[in-house]
Amino acid sequence: MKKKTSLKDIAKEAGVSIATVSYVLSKQENSGVSQEVSDRIKDIAKRLNYRPNQIAKSLQSGKSQTVGLIVADISNPFFAQIARIVEDEAKKYGYTVIFGSSDEKATKSHDLIKFLLNRQVDGFIITPTEGSEGQIELLKEQNIPFVLIDRYFPSIDTNYVAIDNYKAAFDATKKLMENGNKRIGMVAYSTELNHMKERIQGHKDALGKGIYDESLLQEVAFERIVENIPKAINNLVKGNEPVDAIFFATNTLGVIGLKYLNELKLQVPDDIAVIVFDESEVFHFFYCPLTYVKQPLSDLAKKAVTVLLNHIKNPNAKLDKVKLNAQLVIGNSSN
Amino acid sequence: MKKKTSLKDIAKEAGVSIATVSYVLSKQENSGVSQEVSDRIKDIAKRLNYRPNQIAKSLQSGKSQTVGLIVADISNPFFAQIARIVEDEAKKYGYTVIFGSSDEKATKSHDLIKFLLNRQVDGFIITPTEGSEGQIELLKEQNIPFVLIDRYFPSIDTNYVAIDNYKAAFDATKKLMENGNKRIGMVAYSTELNHMKERIQGHKDALGKGIYDESLLQEVAFERIVENIPKAINNLVKGNEPVDAIFFATNTLGVIGLKYLNELKLQVPDDIAVIVFDESEVFHFFYCPLTYVKQPLSDLAKKAVTVLLNHIKNPNAKLDKVKLNAQLVIGNSSN
DNA sequence: CTGAAAGCGCTTACAG
DNA sequence: CTGAAAGCGCTTACAG
Numbered sequence: 219m220k221k222k223t224s225l226k227d228i229a230k231e232a233g234v235s236i237a238t239v240s241y242v243l244s245k246q247e248n249s250g251v252s253q254e255v256s257d258r259i260k261d262i263a264k265r266l267n268y269r270p271n272q273i274a275k276s277l278q279s280g281k282s283q284t285v286g287l288i289v290a291d292i293s294n295p296f297f298a299q300i301a302r303i304v305e306d307e308a309k310k311y312g313y314t315v316i317f318g319s320s321d322e323k324a325t326k327s328h329d330l331i332k333f334l335l336n337r338q339v340d341g342f343i344i345t346p347t348e349g350s351e352g353q354i355e356l357l358k359e360q361n362i363p364f365v366l367i368d369r370y371f372p373s374i375d376t377n378y379v380a381i382d383n384y385k386a387a388f389d390a391t392k393k394l395m396e397n398g399n400k401r402i403g404m405v406a407y408s409t410e411l412n413h414m415k416e417r418i419q420g421h422k423d424a425l426g427k428g429i430y431d432e433s434l435l436q437e438v439a440f441e442r443i444v445e446n447i448p449k450a451i452n453n454l455v456k457g458n459e460p461v462d463a464i465f466f467a468t469n470t471l472g473v474i475g476l477k478y479l480n481e482l483k484l485q486v487p488d489d490i491a492v493i494v495f496d497e498s499e500v501f502h503f504f505y506c507p508l509t510y511v512k513q514p515l516s517d518l519a520k521k522a523v524t525v526l527l528n529h530i531k532n533p534n535a536k537l538d539k540v541k542l543n544a545q546l547v548i549g550n551s552s553n
Numbered sequence: 554m555k556k557k558t559s560l561k562d563i564a565k566e567a568g569v570s571i572a573t574v575s576y577v578l579s580k581q582e583n584s585g586v587s588q589e590v591s592d593r594i595k596d597i598a599k600r601l602n603y604r605p606n607q608i609a610k611s612l613q614s615g616k617s618q619t620v621g622l623i624v625a626d627i628s629n630p631f632f633a634q635i636a637r638i639v640e641d642e643a644k645k646y647g648y649t650v651i652f653g654s655s656d657e658k659a660t661k662s663h664d665l666i667k668f669l670l671n672r673q674v675d676g677f678i679i680t681p682t683e684g685s686e687g688q689i690e691l692l693k694e695q696n697i698p699f700v701l702i703d704r705y706f707p708s709i710d711t712n713y714v715a716i717d718n719y720k721a722a723f724d725a726t727k728k729l730m731e732n733g734n735k736r737i738g739m740v741a742y743s744t745e746l747n748h749m750k751e752r753i754q755g756h757k758d759a760l761g762k763g764i765y766d767e768s769l770l771q772e773v774a775f776e777r778i779v780e781n782i783p784k785a786i787n788n789l790v791k792g793n794e795p796v797d798a799i800f801f802a803t804n805t806l807g808v809i810g811l812k813y814l815n816e817l818k819l820q821v822p823d824d825i826a827v828i829v830f831d832e833s834e835v836f837h838f839f840y841c842p843l844t845y846v847k848q849p850l851s852d853l854a855k856k857a858v859t860v861l862l863n864h865i866k867n868p869n870a871k872l873d874k875v876k877l878n879a880q881l882v883i884g885n886s887s888n
Numbered sequence: 889c890t891g892a893a894a895g896c897g898c899t900t901a902c903a904g
Numbered sequence: 905c906t907g908a909a910a911g912c913g914c915t916t917a918c919a920g
Contacts, residue, residue: 224897235907240899250905272671273611274897277912282608292640298633302654305627309653314672316649319637336607337649559913570891575915585889609913612896 223266231262239263243270276338285526286334287317288327288344295498296469296515297345300367303519304343311527313340322440324349331357341530343367343522348409363529365538367522369413377529379522379540383413386511386544387420390465390493393509393546395424399462399491401434403454405447405475406467408437417467417495434461438471447474455484462491469496472510497547512547558601566597574598578605611673620861621669622652623662623679630833631804631850632680635702638854639678646862648675657775659684666692676865678702678857683744698864700873702857704748712864714857714875718748721846721879722755725800725828728844728881730759734797734826736769738789740782740810741802743772752802752830769796773806782809790819797826804831807845832882847882 229236242259276282289297308315320327327347341363357364370378394402404421407414422430436450454461466472472494486492497510525538564571577586577594611617624632643650655662662682676698692699705713729737739756742749757765771785789796801807807829821827832845860873
């Protein structure tokens, strides 16, 4: 097991001090080391396959050049896509990303934050879970840079990058109305998280006081989607007043919901019109083109990184509250 | 911006040395610090919200308690799932995971390895890309613990955890034959990577000398799948001797392929029988249940972590070469 | 039962 | 143009 080569090794070999080697190798052009010595050091470094120890640098600088990414579940394609973009974007600026999955549980998210804080991450990108307000407040108090993504807490003054969910849901429902649908149901998650509340409100307001009634909104719990989505859909399509259309509030809800509509032999869009929030590969696979609310995922994630790095650099920067617009897309956007 | 509290702060507050605080807080029961002092230190640590600096620990110990996970693309659900399992499994043992996506490019993979090596990862879990043999050899030479996952190089003696791809493909094709199909085509990636070679060979051998002919194998390049899969399928179904069945060598190929079969109005399985290597949510969505080769993804990823951590602990452990069996699953395995 | 000291690999004023 | 020294936050023999 060869030892890794350190500055000390190079210094010994070159017959100079560690400091000199450090100056040369950290490319401070103005270091004022003679060309001859500089070249010799660089040669030796290359020959010995020198790799700077980022850990030591971090300890010295107090900066780990690392960001923590906390998502609900990295295996969910929505978050996996975000992770990928964050990865690429962070790498551009020399940052590494460490990720963790909270499973929508506040306790897990709290553990993750502590774990990553021990790891000295310079900042966080977080999709906050329900009930995690306390943790977020704590990060604020400790002046740890972070940005919330996808969701945020209106009650807490933080950086965030999100979609204008109200408008997106409003537009989607209006679209269904324009197409002649009267009763438009919605399948949503039952949660206090504001991104969901906004989507629900958008749907409600689009329909308007006269038309909207409570039975049009079907909420299902995160943990029980497979069992409860069919129930929700039955409530919408099998009552006295079956709906003409359904608006699914997320990708996952849409996947499972459409699968169930298939089982019911309900044709989309002939029997029932459907709009799904979010677009995923899965839908490109459906027997007919769907309409979705397409989130600008790439912009969302890139912006989150930009905002975070800016706040890491400049702790006193004023907070960024970014809302991006989603788009209604008919058919697959990749086509 | 409050400074983070360090051992020094606690020591000062408690009126003891840093060493004593360190002993108490690292829970060496046998440290021999008096109960009274120990309690006082713990109180102060709690009050000051002490969080050990993992970076400093790492520098001291030479171990970062971090593993590098290099996959082809974290946004691909197959790898995202692996990432999730690796995350959970690694966390159990106190390890953090840093991931990176190679996009199946050897240069990117090489850069990632160097980047993560600077970060002092204790070891790697890698899905090697075509042409990355050199990098893998280098890791070996430097005695850096690593395990290859999903694929490996038969020519290099390394740890790996993979599927018995030959058997899986052989069984899948045999299954199609049992069901009465004669001409069975295969859509595969064009690559030298052995997992693909083995799948191709399994298909070939199952059909046997008499039946197999070159035109049954359609290979498409990683970079051009969207354009080339339709071509490949046309070759299979529109020639003089159209195939009865198609075996898709991966999940992604299956998704795009089935979508195209749909466009051709070919019914599965009535017009054509299909088996897809790998199972994903996407298929649960298809209008009829499919048959797939189901990889034990969870076991695969867990095993990879176990193997890696074992080799980190015990650098002289003999190499682990693990092949797991895939299963033929009819319909959705989650039902 | 407790502390002084060295060291992990690096950077950065400061002095010469 | 170059080096000695201090320090980042921690651990760990060693001495007392």
